[in-house]
Amino acid sequence: MSENTRVSAFYDGTVPKNEVERLKNYDYPNTVSQLFLPKKLSGQTLLDIGAGSSSTMQEIVEQHEGTYMALDQSPDLLRARTRSGVQIQGDARHIPLEIKSDDDKVDLSHCRFVLMHLSPEDRALVISEMDRVSKNNIILDYDWGSWEKRITDDQDKFSNKPEYAKSINLQKRFLENSKALGEKGKIEMNMGSKLKTEAEQILKKEVTEKRVIREPGKYYNEMIMVGLKANTPMWRKLGDENRAQEIEQIVREIEQLSPEEQAPFCWTDIVGITWQ
Numbered sequence: 001m002s003e004n005t006r007v008s009a010f011y012d013g014t015v016p017k018n019e020v021e022r023l024k025n026y027d028y029p030n031t032v033s034q035l036f037l038p039k040k041l042s043g044q045t046l047l048d049i050g051a052g053s054s055s056t057m058q059e060i061v062e063q064h065e066g067t068y069m070a071l072d073q074s075p076d077l078l079r080a081r082t083r084s085g086v087q088i089q090g091d092a093r094h095i096p097l098e099i100k101s102d103d104d105k106v107d108l109s110h111c112r113f114v115l116m117h118l119s120p121e122d123r124a125l126v127i128s129e130m131d132r133v134s135k136n137n138i139i140l141d142y143d144w145g146s147w148e149k150r151i152t153d154d155q156d157k158f159s160n161k162p163e164y165a166k167s168i169n170l171q172k173r174f175l176e177n178s179k180a181l182g183e184k185g186k187i188e189m190n191m192g193s194k195l196k197t198e199a200e201q202i203l204k205k206e207v208t209e210k211r212v213i214r215e216p217g218k219y220y221n222e223m224i225m226v227g228l229k230a231n232t233p234m235w236r237k238l239g240d241e242n243r244a245q246e247i248e249q250i251v252r253e254i255e256q257l258s259p260e261e262q263a264p265f266c267w268t269d270i271v272g273i274t275w276q
């Protein structure tokens with residue numbers, strides 16, 4: 001595999017079918033995005049950059065009488081969308097919209113879980129492009145460090161509860177494999193925590209940051225989905241069958257947990273920035 005090969009190439013060319021489905025059925029991020037949307041969407045146009053295969057954001061915007069535009073580089077993901085509307089197959093680093101004056105700008109751009117897959121240079125291009133084509137902007141990314149920190153910080157809380165030992169151990173194994181995947185694939189796992197600084201450096205203006213924290217609880221389902229539908233095929237794409245099998249094993253063990261053991265499961269924070 002050449003030096004240039006990155007896991008983010010997962011989204012180039014043919015996107016594995018199970019990832020297309022995972023994105024489609026993964027609802028929680030839409031709840032988070034809604035926290036960042038303006039109160040009034042009626043009459044507003046939202047450009048979703050790296051929109052993926054889920055049509056839920058489109059549903060939300062259209063329910064509020066806004067206009068939704070999907071931009072993605074992947075024809076597979078665009079094709080899987082279930083709602084018709086404006087779909088642009090294009091590169092977020094060079095958004096194919098001609099802007100001669102502010103009137104040509106969209107009202108809102110939204111870019112979720114895309115920057116973490118890009119190099120710093122490409123991220124800078126996307127942020128500048130969003131600023132060029134849109135009056136208001138929202139970027140959301142995960143901060144995987146938050147999950148790790150919570151498990152470590154809460155060690156005492158968990159260590160005197162033997163019923164949690166198995167699930168803590170599984171979360172650690174899951175995190176370890178996911179972090180290794182991030183390193184190998186040059187995915188910026190802590191992108192969320194870097195958004196504000198990077199964006200302010202590029203835009204030379206202030207941006208607002210908000211962190212959305214998920215309480216420990218019933219999030220083991222997401223681990224199963226991320227494990228089997230994203231993590232495992234990515235390891236296979238990288239030719240590491242051992243890691244792929246380790247993730248499958250972790251998922252099988254997670255599925256065996258009792259409700260008490262599932263209780264301490266937590267998940268990564270999502271960090272959002274907005275600017276005008």
Ligand SMILES: C[S@@+](CC[C@H](N)C(=O)[O-])C[C@H]1O[C@@H](n2cnc3c(N)ncnc32)[C@H](O)[C@@H]1O
Pocket residue numbers: 011012023029049050051052053054071072073074077090091092093111112113114117
């Ligand atoms: C993890 S998915 C996120 C999809 C969607 N935003 C969501 O939150 O469900 C990353 C998406 O970014 C898209 N993408 C990555 N690089 C891109 C680029 N340079 N231009 C346009 N889309 C890109 C991929 O095709 C994929 O749909």
